[in-house]
Amino acid sequence: MSAVETQRPARPFALLGSELALVFRRRRTWAMLAALALIPILIAVAVRVTGGPPSGRGPAFLASITENGLFVSFTALVVSIPLFLPLTVGVVAGDSIAGEANLGTLRYLLAAPVGRLRLLAVKFASIVVFLFAASLVIVVAGAAIGAALFPVGPVTLLSGDTIGTGEYLGRALLLVLYSTLSLLGLGAVGLFISTLTTVPIGAMAATVVAAGAAQIVDALPQLEALHPFMFSHHWFGFGDLLRQPIDWSGFQDNALLQLGWVVVFGALAVGRFTTKDVLS
Amino acid sequence: MTDRAIETVGLVKTFGQQRAVDDLALDVPRGAVFGFLGPNGSGKTTTIRMLLGLASPSAGEIRLLGETMPGRIGAVLPRVGALVEGPAAYPFLSGRNSLHRLDAADPRSDPKTRRQRVDRALERVGLQAAAKKRSGAYSLGMKQRLGLAAALVRPRDLLILDEPTNGLDPQGTREVRNLIRALAADGTTVFVSSHLLSEIEQVCTHAGIMSAGRLVAQGTLDQLRQLGTRRITVQTPDASEAAAVFARLGLDPVDRGDHLEGELRDGLQVEDVAAALVGDGVRLRGLSASGQTLEDLFVALTGEGFDVRG
Incomplete structure (x- = not known):
């Protein structure tokens, strides 16, 4: 009976489905996504009511909104990347292992046995999916509210070229991917911090603090040598995706940087978690 | 195939200066209902954590169902059901969904039979009426039943139950005893830790007594009674x-x-x-x-004192 059962081939993705269901079944997750969707709505309503700022003031793309509602997406992303997205990543990544430890479910997952490496991989994958969903929500909510309140038409890119609505969708998706990619490093840092404690709120706070610290280091001229290594260094680099032709160099640099952070903090998380005594 | 369900040799776990488990040589034959006794803080739960690969031993060897732990963890643990240091569930999920989630954790468990196995386990612990309720709203006794159900979702060769009757009412306690008897009758080895001696005595064939991290006696109940x-x-x-x-x-x-x-x-x-x-x-x-009861022997071997060992 059970001896036969253990001979069956492994189902490596069964847990990922369960993990995503766990994340997206929580009211907390939907509350965070709803809060992120409010950001473009707030921006669009504010611009509509006040008639828009004089050109050149406020966050990037703000002035373009009155001409084309689709720019609400881009403005909202600019506003969200330094603070709101790191906050939500902090919650999801910080909770990943520490939350299970706090509930006591970690010992039952490990006794199932889930495999410690596999659990970490699935947790990181769910962080990536959440990041993608969060970025997507901002861009989609932005496009929807923009289209509702402002005229929509061909989008004029930073390079002066004009693209149609179809190509706008492609660029919007690229921005979602860029935003997801940009926060992978922070996600790995959060996952590592989450293996250190059984108090999820502590891991969440520490991850958000890490996001703030990286941006401060990145802003201090005295620490210029460190700037290229901060995971936040390319957070605002997506302007290059709004040129014709697309300049991919920023995307590549960012991917390499994030990969580095994921490798280093992923390895730290593996080293810590695979040897840890689970006493919670 | 060995005739031992659990075997440890020279098992040691130290936390800093303290030896929480000291030179433990457990010997649990297959088919036994083994009562693992000891006062609070005597190292029972630490031992169980090591058996299940949650904590790594400072020294010594463990064999579960004839396989080395933790080296063969992936092959052994699917055959072992466990309730460790109280039940745990996802408070925002229903009892049934919590069990689905825990069962999905093992890549070898079959998703096609999962619904049926989960429902059968819930029925076995008398929880089917509350299966759709959020487990966060469960009472302590219901959570305990859910924890037992999680251990029974798959057919097991060995059950490791840490204080399984904790928080249960007298009816629940009786049901757990009957459950243990029924499982043992099916050939499952049951390793049950408890400080409620009367319960152990009613269902166990074997027992081991821990005191201050050491196993001070183990054997069949008759053998143990001879000691006192x-x-x-x-x-x-x-x-x-x-x-x-x-x-x-x-x-x-x-x-x-x-x-x-x-x-x-x-x-x-x-x-x-x-x-x-x-x-x-x-x-x-x-x-x-x-001096006929385990309790007399227990007190004789572990001392009368009420204070927990520091």
Whole structure:
């Protein structure tokens, strides 16, 4: 009976489905996504009511909104990347292992046995999916509210070229991917911090603090040598995706940087978690 | 295939200076219901954590169902159901969904039979009526039942249950005992830790007693009972005649004024003494034996003190 059962081939993705269901079944997750969707709505309503700022003031793309509602997406992303997205990543990544430890479910997952490496991989994958969903929500909510309140038409890119609505969708998706990619490093840092404690709120706070610290280091001229290594260094680099032709160099640099952070903090998380005594 | 469900050799776990588990040699035969006894803080849960690969031993070896732990963890643990240090569930999920989630954790468990297996386990612990309720709203006893259900979602060769009757009402406690008996009758080895000795005594075939991180005794219940000093006490108006019978049987009589005490040795049974007393015409007001229960042995081996070891 059970001896036969253990001979069956492994189902490596069964847990990922369960993990995503766990994340997206929580009211907390939907509350965070709803809060992120409010950001473009707030921006669009504010611009509509006040008639828009004089050109050149406020966050990037703000002035373009009155001409084309689709720019609400881009403005909202600019506003969200330094603070709101790191906050939500902090919650999801910080909770990943520490939350299970706090509930006591970690010992039952490990006794199932889930495999410690596999659990970490699935947790990181769910962080990536959440990041993608969060970025997507901002861009989609932005496009929807923009289209509702402002005229929509061909989008004029930073390079002066004009693209149609179809190509706008492609660029919007690229921005979602860029935003997801940009926060992978922070996600790995959060996952590592989450293996250190059984108090999820502590891991969440520490991850958000890490996001703030990286941006401060990145802003201090005295620490210029460190700037290229901060995971936040390319957070605002997506302007290059709004040129014709697309300049991919920023995307590549960012991917390499994030990969580095994921490798280093992923390895730290593996080293810590695979040897840890689970006493919670 | 070995005939041992659990075997440890020289198992040690140290936390800083303290040896929480010290040179443990557990020996649990297959098919046994093994009671793992000991006062709070004697190292029971730490031992269970090491058996399940949650904590790594500081020294020593563990074999579960004949396989080395933690080296063969992926092959062994699917055959082992566990309840460790209280149940745990996702408070925002229903009881049923919590079980689905925990079952999905093992890549070898079959998703096609999952619904059926989960529902069967819920039924077995009497939780089917509350299966759709958020587990965060469960009472302590319901959570405990859910934890037991999680251990039963797949057919198991070995169950490791840490304080399974914690928080249960008397009916629930009885059901758990019956459940353990039924599982044992199906050939499952059950390793159950408890400090409620009377419960253990009712269902166990074997027991091990921990004290201060060391295993001070283990064996079948009969073997363990032999270890203790058994005393017999009689109340009688014919004290001198009774003392003569005691002396003849080698009981070293001690006259306590209103009663007479003696120590039972060499397999001498209470009923033999009673027959001899009655045979000699000694009139009895009362006759009792002590040292027969595990509790007496437990106290003799682990001490009377109430304070937890530091």
